[in-house]
Amino acid sequence: MSGIWERARASRTLRGRDSFGSRDITSNGDRSSRTVRLGRVQPQAPSNRTIYCNDREANLPVRYKGNSISTTKYNVLTFLPKGLFEQFRRVANLYFLMISILSTTPISPVHPITNVVPLSLVLLVSLIKEAFEDWKRFQNDKSINNAPVDVLQDQKWETIPWKKLQVGDLVRVKQDGFFPADLLFLASSNPDGVCYIETANLDGETNLKIRKALERTWDYFLPEKAAEFKGEIQCEQPNNSLYTFTGNLIIENQTLPLSPNQILLRGCSLRNTEYIVGTVLFTGHETKVMMNSMNVPSKRSTLERKLDKLILALFGCLFFMCLIGAIGSGVFINRKYYYLGLSGDVEDQFNPNNRFVVTILTMFTLITLYSTIIPISLYVSIEMIKFIQCTQFINKDLNMYHIESGTPALARTSNLNEELGQVEYIFSDKTGTLTRNMMEFFKCSIGGEIYGNGVTEIERGNLERKGLKLDGANGSATAIREKGFNFDDARLMRGAWRNETNPEFCKEFFRCLAICHTVLPEGEESLEKIVYQAASPDEAALVTAAKNFGFFFYRRTPTTVIVRESHVDKMGKIQDVAYEILNVLEFNSTRKRQSVVCRYPNGRLVLYCKGADTVIYERLAYGNEDIKRITREHLEQFGSAGLRTLCLAYRELSSELYEKWNEKFILAKSSLREREKKLDEVAELIEKELVLIGCTAIEDKLQEGVPSCIETLSRAGIKIWVLTGDKMETAINIAYACNLINNDMKQFFISSDTDAVREVEDKGDPVEISRFMRDLVKKDLERCLEEAQHFFHTVTGPKLALVIDGKCLMYALDPNLRVNLLKLSLNCASVVCCRVSPLQKAQVTSLVKKGARKITLSIGDGANDVSMIQAAHVGVGISGLEGMQAVMASDFAIAQFRFLTDLLLVHGRWSYLRLCKVITYFFYKNLTFTLTQFWFTFQTGFSGQRFYDDWFQSLYNVIFTALPVIIVGLFDKDVSASLSKQNPELYKEGIRNMFFKWRVVAVWAFFSFYQSLVFYYFTAAASHNGQNSSGKTFGLWDVSTMAFTCVVVTVNLRLLMACNSITKWHSLSISGSILAWFLFIFIYSAVMTPYDRQENVYFVIYVLMSTFYFYLTLLHIPVVALLGDFIYLGLQRWFAPYDYQIIQEIHRNDLEDNRSSALLEIGNHLTQNEARSYAIAQLPRETSKHTGFAFDSPGYESFFASQQGVFVPQKPWDVARRASMRQQPRTHRS
Secondary structure (H helix, E strand, O other), rough: HHHHHHHHHHOOOEEEEEOOOOEEEEEOOOOOOEEEOOOOEEEOOOOOOEEEEOOOOOOOOHHHOOOOOOOOOOOOHHHHHHHHHHOOOOOHHHHHHHHHHHHHOOOOOOOOOHHHHHHHHHHHHHHHHHHHHHHHHHHHHHHHHHHEEEEOOOOOOEEEHHHHOOOOOOEEEHHHHHHOOOOEEEEEEOOOOEEEEEOOHHHHHOOOEEEEHEEEEEEEEHHHOOOOOOOOEEEEOEEEEEEEEEEEEEEEEEEEEEEOOOOOOOOEEEEOOOOEEEEEEEEEHHHHHOOOOOOOOOOOOHHHHHHHHHHHHHHHHHHHHHHHHHHHHHHHHHOOEEEEEEOOOOOOOOOOOOOHHHHHHHHHHHHHHHHHHOHHHHHHHHHHHHHHHHHHOOOHHHOEEEOOOOOOOOEEOOOOHHHHOOOEEEEEOOOOOOOOEEEEEEEEEEOOOEEEOOOOOOOOOOHHHHOOOOOOOOOOOOOOOEOOOOOOOOOHHHHHHHHHHOOOHHHHHHHHHOOOOOEEOOOOOOOOEEEEOOHHHHHHHHHHHHOOOEEEEEEEOOEEEEEEOOOOOOOOOOOEEEEEEEEOOOEEEEOOOOOOEEEEEOOOOEEEEOOOHHHHHHHHHOOHHHHHHHHHHHHHHHHEEEEEEEEEEEEOOOHHHHHHHHHHHHHOOOOOHHHHHHHHHHHHHOOOOEEEEEEEEEEEEEOHHHHHHHHHHHHOOOEEEEEEEEEEEHHHHHHOOOOOOOOOOOOEEEEOOOOOHHHHHOOOOOHHHHHHHHHHHHHHHHHHHHHHHHHOOOOOOOOOEEEEHHHHHHOOOOHHHHHHHHHHHOOOEEEEEEOOOOOHHHHHHHHHHHHOOOOOOEOOOOHHHHHHHHHEEEEEEEEEOOOOOOHHHOEEEEEEEEHHHHHHHHHHHHHHHHHHHHHHHHHHHHHHHHHHHHHOOOOOOOOOOOOOOOOHHEEEEEHHHHHHHHHHHHHOOOOOHHHHHHHHHHHHHHOOOOOOOHHHHHHHHHHHHHHHHHHHHHHHHHOOEOOOOOOEEEHHHOOOOOHHHHHHHHHHHHHHHOOOOOOHHHHHHHHHHHHHHHHHHHHHHHOOOOOHHHOOOOHHHHHOOOOHHHHHHHHHHHHHHHHHHHHHHHHHHHHHHHHHHHHHHOOOOOOOOOOOHHHHHHHOOOOHHHHHHHHHHOOOHOOOOOOOOOOOOOHHHHHHHHHHOOOOOOOOOOOHHHHOOOOOOOOOOO
């Protein structure tokens, strides 16, 4: 044996043996195996890999990837270049970089520090934020990479971190531990080579799966024995297919085929097994779960990308203004203007002999002069607003606080707040996201008689839609509730089934539940303390039901199942019965059934079978037609109630029949080729002539509030798709339970679960299978599209729903078919994708995101949802039972699906409205400011002379107009949170982007143009005859200071007019900004230094304020400037109101909703810090006094308060408004 291994090592660099019969290939690659692509030779990777087990030296030359993983966006080397690239993707930042460079040249009329310092500050803040977010990802990766694992070294187990694990190592994983890499399962502490794993991080399922090692490797579980293991694994290259694996294990010249049943995937965890031993197949980013994940994307909101287009439009406006000025300068410059001193040697910019140079240089001068048209503080303000929205509003919203788990909402990024207000498509996982993944035995049918009095959520919803009400609680004194069992019917409880007309059927029904399963009991063997570990939550629910019916399964050995039966022979008698399990015919997706052959203590042989109704009915014996018919009706009744159904049947076996069949079964089980197929064929021989016992109905409990949440989101114009790894029947049941699908819909099914597909798959030709599936999917898509065409343009036609499985989806996503898939699915109200892999979830999300250009949101709770979460515009993680992988990859994390209502309809919608207002207001105030400078250019010979002082220009965005717009971005509220949820149709305005259209921007631009004309020409005209106290006429700096004062006052008052609600923060910020200007100009005008241009405005404000001109201008110009806005807002509200304005008018007299009533349920469940935050939230505060009227100002508070019976001090200007309204009686609130 050692000689063989020495030769293997000597030749390992020369050849790699193909496990599938192909010839040897050299380490340099077979030159005949090339692909010509666009004229270049592309080397092909080998079709398989060879791994030498327990021999690091033999695997070293292949240079397999290490087991360390990284999910960060940056590293030390790429942070600065990549981070700066991310920042300069913003057009405005790139623009300010150019302006900063220009401002350092002699042609700049402004000081360089005016532009360099703000730009540096913006970049610094943004890079710090990016670094902080990526540091958190790095810390998470570090904790995973340094997790300990036992590796066999020198005949003993040594603990090393995951990141040091290598391909071929032998590892030991203990109970409840996670598998550090993709492993080949060799041995288990269980004597039969079986282990139980939980795959929640792969497929979202918390139920246990069984994996079984090859019998040849069962002995390698002790370190001394495992050290002797020397094998060679030849398997497929790393790929992202979670459910397939092809390979061979060669040990002692014996080739053993490997299947997915021997593979333990990274991310899964070991359950109910003390430890297992395995060898590493794939490591790090080559593991299947990592290959199903995607790189962390750099997400930018749609509003931010549209903002870039607005910035480009401003660039166009800037270029046009500069071009006019430059051409004007080239035309104007002339020596005939002797007073300009152009007769001698002058600099190139003013040399009349070279007008072209004058035009070019003036162009650059004006670019720096008009640079304020692009607000550099815009991005800083937006980032600040978003950050506070996340940390103070979303994270601390008690309406999204889950009391049971103590989990608040968490905004993990602040880039996408406004995106939450424009979502049109939601892609949701099922298990753990829509459901609790808690199955409960709810009803059953035995011998044609239905049992169970409960009402499901679907039935309750159907009754409510019909206007019917249920009478009180639907429980009774005999109802029993425990995990997995929610059944209420006294006829079957406590032995009462003996009095039924069909007691023998009941007995067989209960025994089938107690015997036909693969459940493992844990804990004490008592009714109260026993715990069932099952391969599926359905199985656990069925065994729990048997326990409650008096057939208590409490112990399992390799060959027996022991059941404690009550009331069988006579009432009150309890006996333990050991049933010998002779054979187990396991469930799989093809068979859709499970059977066991058992022997009673008296020698009776019985086959018990449970499975889907379609497969059970095909195998029933003739006779009992009434029971079959009635049971089928019950199945349809259960299905329409959203319950998961299984049929139960049995067959009496003779000893001779069983012995003959068992011989065939043993042969099939020992077969090395097509074992599964042969076992299925043998099972068909005995699973026939069955006697139908009845059926079970299990409810997969939805999370609280899911149906109402989905209904609300649907009313908001949001379409919801369910993408799940579950089978089609389960997904459809949940879709019904969630009201995503109903019987009134036209339903399209595209499934690979057909006899024709199975027939082709049985032939085993991959090429033929692929061709057949592609043709099948193409025909199905064309058929569905043709049928759907009849309903696309009809108003009264039914809604459409599409259900497609993963295998068909793989072909439907082909570039030639995806257009049809997209066209069909976008016209469907609901889409359900079943049996899809994590990568397929991401592909479907990307298809809608890129193909339809719609804003998407993905929500899930497991690692299998990470790719989908990262592919969508917005990713939401459920911090539930499936670990934190989805949360760590998400943009927002919530504890329950129902919290999406608050996240989208309240916070998302408010964020969108606020940021739209912030952006358009920034655009307005900077365009207004710059245009006054532009009009001045016409009176300066287009020379580039400044109208405003440098510090005026520098502080305009930073101090004098900065705070009010931030306050609006934080506190403006068109309607309350409760009204937002009561009227979800308001959300459609965000989907249609009603508040950031070019039409909206054009309106702001028009009034900006108008106001700038008023500011400049009214101020200049009023100053023509004005004189100061010395009798001198006003100069440039007098007029510009007056104009700037009017600009600051007007743009701040204009923001007040745009507010939907006015709080003390609005009042303080606006009055404070105006006051800050006066304080600044008082100090600035009183000081003069030789190092700056302050002599220009020295003492100007004191001279101005000593004249009547100042007060007359300050009073009239803002009124004239805002008159147009005032009239427009009134006309728009009266004749073309937005939806939210209509809601405002409807509820204008409602008391302001401070959401306190919705928070009372929190009670004493809060921590000390949470209780303190809640208490602060209850303190008296300044509430919004909005009336929903565009003309409102704080002065109208007293009038509208009086209409609500609240006393507020009267204001003089209330009189006119009050005279037009009938005075209502005043009442005082208690």
